[in-house]
Amino acid sequence: MTDQLLHERSSTPPAAAAGGVAASPPARRRSRFSLLTRRDKILLGVMVGVPTFIHVFFIWLPTILSAILSFTNWNGIGLDRIVFVGTKNYEDLFTGVYAPFWPALQHNLIWLVVFTVLATPIGIFFAVLLDKEIRGTRIYQSALYLPVVLSLAIVGFIWQLIYSPDQGLINSLLGTAKTPEAIDWLGNRDINLWAILVAASWRHIGYIMVLYLAGLKSVDPNLKEAAAIDGATETQTFFRVVLPVLRPINLVVIVITVIESLRAFDLVFITNRGLNGLELLSVLVTNNIIGEASRIGFGSAIAMILLVISVGPIIYYLTRSLKAEQA
Amino acid sequence: MPALALRPRRLMARALVLGAALVLIVAGCGIGATEAPTSVTVGSNYSDEVPKAAFASMLEYCAGETDVEATINTTEHGKFQDSINAYLQATPDDVFTWFAGYRMRFFAGQGLATDISDVWANVGSNYSEAFKTASTGDDGKQYFIPMYNYPWVVIYRKSLFQDNGYEIPTTWSEFKDLAEQMQDDDLVPMAFADKDGWPAMGTFDILNMRQNGYQFHVDLMAGTEKWTDPRVADVFELWKELLPYLQTNALGRTWQEGAQSMINKEAGMYFLGTFAGEQASDPAIHDDLDFFPFPVLGNEWDAENAIDAPIDGLMLSKSPKNLAGAKKLLECVATGEAQIKFLESSPNNVAAAKDADTSGYTPFQKKMAEIIGNSGAIAQFLDRDTRPDFAGGNGMQKFLQDFLADPDQDLNAFLTGIQTFYDSL
Numbered sequence: 001m002t003d004q005l006l007h008e009r010s011s012t013p014p015a016a017a018a019g020g021v022a023a024s025p026p027a028r029r030r031s032r033f034s035l036l037t038r039r040d041k042i043l044l045g046v047m048v049g050v051p052t053f054i055h056v057f058f059i060w061l062p063t064i065l066s067a068i069l070s071f072t073n074w075n076g077i078g079l080d081r082i083v084f085v086g087t088k089n090y091e092d093l094f095t096g097v098y099a100p101f102w103p104a105l106q107h108n109l110i111w112l113v114v115f116t117v118l119a120t121p122i123g124i125f126f127a128v129l130l131d132k133e134i135r136g137t138r139i140y141q142s143a144l145y146l147p148v149v150l151s152l153a154i155v156g157f158i159w160q161l162i163y164s165p166d167q168g169l170i171n172s173l174l175g176t177a178k179t180p181e182a183i184d185w186l187g188n189r190d191i192n193l194w195a196i197l198v199a200a201s202w203r204h205i206g207y208i209m210v211l212y213l214a215g216l217k218s219v220d221p222n223l224k225e226a227a228a229i230d231g232a233t234e235t236q237t238f239f240r241v242v243l244p245v246l247r248p249i250n251l252v253v254i255v256i257t258v259i260e261s262l263r264a265f266d267l268v269f270i271t272n273r274g275l276n277g278l279e280l281l282s283v284l285v286t287n288n289i290i291g292e293a294s295r296i297g298f299g300s301a302i303a304m305i306l307l308v309i310s311v312g313p314i315i316y317y318l319t320r321s322l323k324a325e326q327a
Numbered sequence: 328m329p330a331l332a333l334r335p336r337r338l339m340a341r342a343l344v345l346g347a348a349l350v351l352i353v354a355g356c357g358i359g360a361t362e363a364p365t366s367v368t369v370g371s372n373y374s375d376e377v378p379k380a381a382f383a384s385m386l387e388y389c390a391g392e393t394d395v396e397a398t399i400n401t402t403e404h405g406k407f408q409d410s411i412n413a414y415l416q417a418t419p420d421d422v423f424t425w426f427a428g429y430r431m432r433f434f435a436g437q438g439l440a441t442d443i444s445d446v447w448a449n450v451g452s453n454y455s456e457a458f459k460t461a462s463t464g465d466d467g468k469q470y471f472i473p474m475y476n477y478p479w480v481v482i483y484r485k486s487l488f489q490d491n492g493y494e495i496p497t498t499w500s501e502f503k504d505l506a507e508q509m510q511d512d513d514l515v516p517m518a519f520a521d522k523d524g525w526p527a528m529g530t531f532d533i534l535n536m537r538q539n540g541y542q543f544h545v546d547l548m549a550g551t552e553k554w555t556d557p558r559v560a561d562v563f564e565l566w567k568e569l570l571p572y573l574q575t576n577a578l579g580r581t582w583q584e585g586a587q588s589m590i591n592k593e594a595g596m597y598f599l600g601t602f603a604g605e606q607a608s609d610p611a612i613h614d615d616l617d618f619f620p621f622p623v624l625g626n627e628w629d630a631e632n633a634i635d636a637p638i639d640g641l642m643l644s645k646s647p648k649n650l651a652g653a654k655k656l657l658e659c660v661a662t663g664e665a666q667i668k669f670l671e672s673s674p675n676n677v678a679a680a681k682d683a684d685t686s687g688y689t690p691f692q693k694k695m696a697e698i699i700g701n702s703g704a705i706a707q708f709l710d711r712d713t714r715p716d717f718a719g720g721n722g723m724q725k726f727l728q729d730f731l732a733d734p735d736q737d738l739n740a741f742l743t744g745i746q747t748f749y750d751s752l
């Protein structure tokens with residue numbers, strides 16, 4: 001492994017590294033690649049070119065355009081109406097002229113913490129339990145995974161039925177429904193974020209559980225057996241043997257948790273279009289760009305901030321774990 | 328936005344459109360024997376079944392009158408509004424459904440609508456001056472044909488008022504006395520809901536117009552008056568007087584739930600657009616609904632008696648494929664007969680045209696027409712009278728919810744925040 005890497009890092013052409021043919025002088029350079037026919041080259045060109053084009057055209061180009069638009073004021077009508085305003089959009093965001101920004105950022109972080117500290121570990125815990133082949137495991141599995149399959153409109157409706165102050169399940173059970181003492185789970189801005197996080201975790205736990213269960217099934221039972229023979233407890237076996245073996249799955253789970261928390265949008269939008277204590281960066285982007293309001297430039301500025309926040313930790317984690325794998 | 332709730336019944340909706348289109352084509356062919364019919368496309372946001380069928384029947388009627396057959400392309404109500412910018416810039420239909428006031432003037436000002444002053448020259452006499460003003464762009468030309476409107480009023484159940492011997496209040500003190508009385512009778516005096524963000528705008532509008540008059544509302548919405556003006560603070564102070572009588576937990580309640588609590592006699596009254604009547608699916612209960620204009624405060628604006636009565640209607644996109652046909656269609660829609668066709672299946676609105684035959688109106692509609700007729704000034708509604716980026720979820724929807732979440736906050740700081748946001752746009 002290390003050997004190969006060294007060669008790649010040096011400027012020696014790959015063919016030379018392979019040895020043999022490398023001895024030829026520069027004049028005969030062309031024949032070095034004669035292993036590839038003209039057709040192969042075209043084919044390779046297309047195979048590399050098409051994805052590159054798609055990547056550049058659909059990912060990099062819009063990103064760069066958004067970055068440029070974030071310095072403008074534009075209502076989305078007519079390209080000639082784009083006005084450059086410098087860093088005004090960013091100033092409005094950071095100085096609090098646009099009040100929902102800081103709460104939204106804070107809510108996104110709370111979301112990330114709750115998912116990382118609570119929802120994901122619970123999902124993993126359920127996966128470990130279900131991996132034990134307990135009776136009725138498939139029923140539990142389906143029940144826990146059901147929220148992930150349900151359409152979001154239904155999920156929103158279900159939780160509305162549970163949380164509503166007038167007709168909701170919780171307030172009816174507490175006997176406070178339709179009274180002024182009713183707890184306004186989704187309307188009181190001190191608690192509605194937590195109420196929504198319960199609903200969001202409800203989905204997230206099922207998602208993580210299925211991912212992790214698939215990973216656990218692939219763990220060689222001999223490893224656990226060996227650990228058991230060596231006198232390891234269940235907990236020790238899990239943390240010392242299973243968890244390290246599942247490194248690739250752990251990586252996926254962590255990346256998914258981060259992505260899910262940063263792009264959280266749907267439940268909040270269904271609940272109250274992301275108003276009144278449920279502000280999230282993704283909702284602010286939508287509220288600014290979609291609709292009649294169309295503050296394209298301003299929305300782009302929020303989108304750029306969201307981009308920086310999402311890309312940062314993911315690049316950090318990916319590079320770190322890839323390096324660890326290579327070492 | 329306040330007119331209709333989102334109800335995704337897309338598949339059924341599509342089938343209906345297809346059916347309606349087919350009917351129209353057949354109808355068009357029948358008449359086409361004498362004069363070749365021309366075809367006009369109409370972009371519609373009437374995605375709910377009832378208004379969709381009503382809209383189709385109105386255009387079918389016009390196909391018979393004018394030989395202009397309309398093809399309706401329906402988009403779900405909320406989606407239509409969310410994508411209106413892109414829609415009007417791409418290849419829009421010849422005619423599209425829209426709202427009067429600032430929202431119309433905005434697109435007219437952006438050059439995305441066609442001037443229809445020549446149509447107004449023909450149909451103008453059929454509308455009152457208020458409707459003409461609401462249809463006129465910043466350049467003094469008309470861009471909009473009103474179809475119908477509906478007032479924001481205090482809705483109640485007649486039987487509840489009768490059983491408890493309540494009198495209709497006309498002044499602020501009578502209103503508060505009635506509310507006290509209702510509280511003694513273990514009723515919530517007024518239903519209140521603002522989960523959707525916009526219903527509270529109606530309350531702000533009416534308090535503002537009762538306190539400061541119609542012109543102040545218009546100037547405040549247009550940005551020529553400032554939110555930091557002490558007169559705006561007065562409005563919020565007035566609102567605080569009202570708060571003890573309003574249903575609590577409003578921020579977690581949809582207007583539909585609010586209307587239900589009034590319909591179920593848990594709340595005595597509800598200040599909302601007459602579309603609240605949609606929630607009374609039982610016709611007997613709908614007949615039991617009645618309403619009165621928001622009470623006056625006993626100041627110089629009592630005589631003006633302004634009201635929010637948003638107007639819905641049609642506009643012409645920037646370059647219609649069939650300009651002559653589209654204008655003929657609009658002239659037909661400006662007649663009372665056509666508008667009544669629409670309203671037959673939508674009893675929570677009243678026709679905009681003067682010559683509409685109101686003999687078929689339900690008592691509910693007659694009352695609406697009467698209240699609108701008695702109002703000296705008609706406003707469109709906060710989110711139709713000001714710029715959309717200010718009215719939306721980032722702006723006034725959020726600010727009014729902030730106020731309701733903490734009514735005792737420092738009003739000066741609160742209003743400065745609103746003005747700073749307005750200035751940043």
